[in-house]
Amino acid sequence: MRRLYAIDEGAAALGLFVGQKATDATALVPDLRLEEADPGADADALLVLCDWCARFSPAAAPDPPAGLFLDITGLAHLWGGEAELGQDLIVRLARSGVATAFAIAPTPGAAWALARFGPSGAIVAEGELAQSLAPLPIEALRLEAEAARQIARLGLCAIGDLAGLERPALARRFGQVVLERLDQALGRATEALVFRRPPTPWLARLALVEPITAPDDLARVAVDISRQLCGRLEERGMAARRFELGFHRLDGEIPSVRLSLAMADRDPARLARLLSPHLEKIDPGFGVEVVTLLAGEVEPRPPRALRLDGEPTSAEALAPLIDRLVGRLGEAEVWRAEPYPSFAPERATRRAPPLSAPAQATWDPERPRPLRLFSRPEPIEAVAPIPDDPPVLFRWRGLAHRVKRSEGPERLAEEWWRRPFAAAAPERIRDYYQVEDEAGARFWLFREGLYDSGPPPRWWLHGVFG
Amino acid sequence: MSKAERLQRARARIAALGKDDISVAGVLAFGDPRVDARLPGGGLALGRWHEAAGEGLEAETAATTAAFVSLLAAPLATRGAVLWVLRRDDLYAPGLCGLGFPAERLIQVKARNDDAALAALEDALGQSGVAAAIGEAEEIDLTAGRRLQLACERGGATGFVIRRRPFGGRTKAREAALAAASCWRVAPSPSVPEPGDPGLGPPRWRVALERCRSGGSGAWIMEKSHGAHPLRVVAELADHELAATPAWRMAG
Numbered sequence: 001m002r003r004l005y006a007i008d009e010g011a012a013a014l015g016l017f018v019g020q021k022a023t024d025a026t027a028l029v030p031d032l033r034l035e036e037a038d039p040g041a042d043a044d045a046l047l048v049l050c051d052w053c054a055r056f057s058p059a060a061a062p063d064p065p066a067g068l069f070l071d072i073t074g075l076a077h078l079w080g081g082e083a084e085l086g087q088d089l090i091v092r093l094a095r096s097g098v099a100t101a102f103a104i105a106p107t108p109g110a111a112w113a114l115a116r117f118g119p120s121g122a123i124v125a126e127g128e129l130a131q132s133l134a135p136l137p138i139e140a141l142r143l144e145a146e147a148a149r150q151i152a153r154l155g156l157c158a159i160g161d162l163a164g165l166e167r168p169a170l171a172r173r174f175g176q177v178v179l180e181r182l183d184q185a186l187g188r189a190t191e192a193l194v195f196r197r198p199p200t201p202w203l204a205r206l207a208l209v210e211p212i213t214a215p216d217d218l219a220r221v222a223v224d225i226s227r228q229l230c231g232r233l234e235e236r237g238m239a240a241r242r243f244e245l246g247f248h249r250l251d252g253e254i255p256s257v258r259l260s261l262a263m264a265d266r267d268p269a270r271l272a273r274l275l276s277p278h279l280e281k282i283d284p285g286f287g288v289e290v291v292t293l294l295a296g297e298v299e300p301r302p303p304r305a306l307r308l309d310g311e312p313t314s315a316e317a318l319a320p321l322i323d324r325l326v327g328r329l330g331e332a333e334v335w336r337a338e339p340y341p342s343f344a345p346e347r348a349t350r351r352a353p354p355l356s357a358p359a360q361a362t363w364d365p366e367r368p369r370p371l372r373l374f375s376r377p378e379p380i381e382a383v384a385p386i387p388d389d390p391p392v393l394f395r396w397r398g399l400a401h402r403v404k405r406s407e408g409p410e411r412l413a414e415e416w417w418r419r420p421f422a423a424a425a426p427e428r429i430r431d432y433y434q435v436e437d438e439a440g441a442r443f444w445l446f447r448e449g450l451y452d453s454g455p456p457p458r459w460w461l462h463g464v465f466g
Numbered sequence: 467m468s469k470a471e472r473l474q475r476a477r478a479r480i481a482a483l484g485k486d487d488i489s490v491a492g493v494l495a496f497g498d499p500r501v502d503a504r505l506p507g508g509g510l511a512l513g514r515w516h517e518a519a520g521e522g523l524e525a526e527t528a529a530t531t532a533a534f535v536s537l538l539a540a541p542l543a544t545r546g547a548v549l550w551v552l553r554r555d556d557l558y559a560p561g562l563c564g565l566g567f568p569a570e571r572l573i574q575v576k577a578r579n580d581d582a583a584l585a586a587l588e589d590a591l592g593q594s595g596v597a598a599a600i601g602e603a604e605e606i607d608l609t610a611g612r613r614l615q616l617a618c619e620r621g622g623a624t625g626f627v628i629r630r631r632p633f634g635g636r637t638k639a640r641e642a643a644l645a646a647a648s649c650w651r652v653a654p655s656p657s658v659p660e661p662g663d664p665g666l667g668p669p670r671w672r673v674a675l676e677r678c679r680s681g682g683s684g685a686w687i688m689e690k691s692h693g694a695h696p697l698r699v700v701a702e703l704a705d706h707e708l709a710a711t712p713a714w715r716m717a718g
Contacts, residue, residue, distance in 0.1 A: 314546065314547060314595050317593070317594055317595030318547055318573075318593065318595050318596070320593070321589060321590060321593040321595075321596070322573070324589055325575055325586055325589065325590075328582070328585070328586070329575065329576070329577060329578070329582065329586065333575060333576045333577070334573065334574070334575050334576075335573075335574055336570070336571070336572065336573055336574065337559035337569060337570070337572070337574065338570065339559075339560075339570070345558075345560075348560055349558070349559045349560065354573045358570045358571050359570065362563060362569075362570050363559065363560035363563040363564075363569070364560075365563050365564045365566070366564075367560070367564070368564065369558060369560035369561040369563070369564050370529070370558055370561050371529050371532050371533055371536075371557070371558060371561035371562065371565070372527055372528070372529045372532065372556045372557065372558060372561070373556060373558035373561070374556060375555070375556065397523065399523065404656065405656075405657070405659070405664075405665065405666050406665070406666070407665040407666050434666060436656065436657060436666055438656065439653070439654055439655075439656070440653075440654035440655040440656040440657060440670060440671075440672075441523075441524075441530075441654040442654065442666070442669065463558060463561070464527045464529040465529060465533070465561070465669065466529045466530050466531075466532050466533020466534070466536070466561070466565065466669065
């Protein structure tokens with residue numbers, strides 16, 4: 001049976017309601033325009049709207065089907081107050097044709113209830129929570145429709161009516177979830193929202209009087225906003241490792257620049273310098289109206305860490321270089337190799353951030369390991385007349401090498417715990433040999449498999465020694 | 467004026483001309499007069515940049531050159547950070563560790579092309595706190611070389627450039643970089659294990675000093691050692707010995 005999924009104001013005025021049979025509705029209003037509901041597209045649109053809200057708070061969580069949570073803790077001062085923030089949000093959404101109601105409250109549950117069932121634009125402070133929620137209907141508690149109906153059938157119409165009842169009785173009668181929702185709304189229980197981005201007070205925001213498009217203007221606001229956020233970081237003795245500069249365009253798109261630094265920093269001049277080469281990739285479209293700068297991985301930092309002799313510490317001295325290299329080549333291209341406990345040679349190292357403290361453990365210098373390891377072993381044609389001996393002759397990349405000396409084998413078995421037990425087989429055993437040809441060049445060869453079982457063994461070259 | 471006096475004066479003038487070629491940052495002596503005598507100041511000039519190249523397949527794998535350079539740079543690692551600008555991500559830290567190089571502190575950088583590699587190398591050399599920076603590049607022209615030199619002078623770091631051809635690249639006639647303080651050619655050399663040892667001896671290299679500013683040239687067989695300098699001279703080669711034994715032969 002087809003029912004109405006959502007209606008607009010005009011339809012509501014004609015007496016139609018959500019959940020009504022479609023046939024009944026068309027009987028009442030013959031020229032009613034019906035569209036197929038598409039919940040998937042609605043959810044996608046909600047996510048887009050959620051990301052758009054980054055201009056108000058980095059911590060925005062979608063609340064399907066048609067709600068959004070914004071954590072605006074510590075951010076309202078950027079607008080001059082909570083009421084102004086809310087008004088700005090409503091006006092901007094209305095301009096894009098989205099009708100919205102909002103409420104600001106200390107808990108997500110209370111804000112949800114007030115936005116839907118309370119006075120429009122309600123702003124509730126910590127102390128007035130219970131009082132302002134009391135007259136709202138039971139549905140405002142975000143309950144299953146059935147549970148809400150059951151409570152209403154007992155003559156309990158408002159949230160305030162529940163407050164007088166004994167908690168154990170309430171839980172027994174209507175389920176634990178009713179108590180939980182009540183506690184969440186009143187701030188007696190915490191509620192974890194899944195934000196698109198973690199909430200942070202480290203957000204700076206510049207609302208521009210006139211939308212800007214010129215590259216020079218973008219560069220200038222980047223400097224201004226860096227100064228603003230870095231000033232606040234400095235005041236609190238903090239510094240950040242990650243920054244995200246977002247340009248909120250008139251059309252709702254948010255092209256942004258992400259920076260990650262080798263060491264936490266708060267120098268606005270340096271930040272602006274690192275941001276500036278990326279600004280040319282920003283497409284301002286028809287204009288940028290709001291600019292936000294978000295700091296991540298914020299950590300305390302004393303004014304300046306100096307060694308006793310006044311020289312900056314080595315990591316601090318290198319940080320600018322690492323940041324320049326990362327900016328030019330990409331974050332994945334600058335690293336420090338770190339030992340990783342694995343028998344497989346290709347997994348014995350792991351990439352670590354370049355300026356992190358080196359691990360205490362290191363590789364065993366006594367095991368022969370090549371200086372250049374090929375990411376993929378290369379097949380070689382080998383003449384190995386004696387089983388379990390290295391080849392006497394092999395051909396690699398068109399050149400024949402006569403083996404003069406060798407050491408080995410070093411047997412490295414496959415790490416069987418990485419695969420299903422049945423897949424571990426003798427042909428996955430590798431016997432590594434270090435061989436030297438007549439010119440003195442050294443190679444790291446291995447034979448895959450055993451002579452007495454499985455398919456015939458194959459020879460590979462995995463690396464070259466210096 | 468006697469002949470000896472004239473000779474003396476001429477030597478002084480030559481020394482004065484080459485004054486700016488003798489590094490102010492000091493030298494790192496090999497500890498063997500057979501090598502140190504060929505180098506100005508009696509050792510590898512610090513605060514300069516040096517070039518190392520290999521031939522044949524070595525020009526592509528750059529393994530012996532990497533081993534040689536890492537041993538030259540190892541004593542510098544105690545003075546500050548060491549960076550290695552790679553063209554391929556194939557430098558294997560456990561292998562470096564086996565050569566006695568503090569690989570766990572090495573900062574590795576991978577660049578997409580020669581220009582990016584040389585720019586990163588230049589940037590690293592100019593940074594205070596960096597003791598040595600090693601870069602891999604196929605070509606290095608005079609301008610890029612001069613820029614590296616200026617960066618070395620600014621930061622006091624010592625640079626190394628490993629000439630490396632991309633895999634499968636065409637062989638080009640290699641010209642030693644003119645701006646380098648010294649140019650080395652490195653090839654593998656058969657090791658000599660202890661008598662009675664069936665395995666391999668310490669790695670050996672055939673090292674030729676092709677060109678050196680205000681210095682000479684020469685060729686030696688060097689071996690990895692545990693002494694004061696990580697390289698030990700085993701024998702000095704005469705010029706004809708170097709020419710007679712090509713490091714690589716085509717076999718077919």
